[in-house]
Amino acid sequence: MRTARTGLSAGQRLVLWVLALVSCVVLSARADDAPQLLLAKTIGADTDVTRYLVSEKLDGIRAFWDGRTLRTRRGGALNAPAWFVEKFPARSLDGELWAGRGRFERLTGVVRKEKPVDAEWREVRYMIFELPEAPGTFRERARAMRRIVxxxxxPWLRAVEQSEVGSRKELDQRLARVVHAGGEGLMLHRADAPYATGRSDDLLKMKSLQDAEAIVIGHLPGKGKYKEMLGALRVRTDDGVEFNLGSGLSDALRRNPPPIGTVVTFRYRDLTDRGIPRFASYHRIRDNDNY
Structure with a gap:
């Protein structure tokens, strides 16, 4: 295991490791009923972008419609109002609940309420980007999605707009426009790909900054103006890399930090030779159900 320098004793590291292991077991158990969906990889420098259909990467919550119930990526039922889904087709859809650019926190507050508030759900759209198990290429499925909509x-059931690009330069320019307008990035879906599940080169994501997830394994005390508050989160990635994550934390989070075992998303520029994220900054608690 690669480990960044810390002031933790061997005993403290053992306790944190046990707590994180228990959390991982719980998360694994919750995933047993999760639907099998297509997951994205990160675009490569040599990707032939002309083979893909491109759309904006929506900063929303992944939602799977099984023909009767709207579910999270982990398989749990979403508490959507009956009117929101009553006219959805009796077939599987894969998409994202979205409330507009820069409104993820607002969306999360709406969707997680046990008793949905109609006025709040009227701000939400279900943006579909895939037809699970449907035949044909993605280009053909994209046309089918438009017909379904x-x-x-x-009005709140929409198909994510898909379009072609002629070169990497054109793709870079499109990414710059989206980010400048407040968007998160782009998604590329290989136009001739049949439907598949799992992480695949058929679906790629492209962002100006990289992001990744890590599990919180400890809380480090703050100093100076952060005395008696959280100084940094001690986190571990899926690759076993541990480091302190302090940048990007609000005062509210420092007073009430994510509990040990929480999975958080962080952003970073690149990796050091030891695999430590460079210029890592806390982004948010990961919602296991987004794109």
């Missing part, structure tokens, strides 16, 4: 005639 037209036939349903539900």
């Amino acid at each position: 037209d036939e349903a005639a539900v």
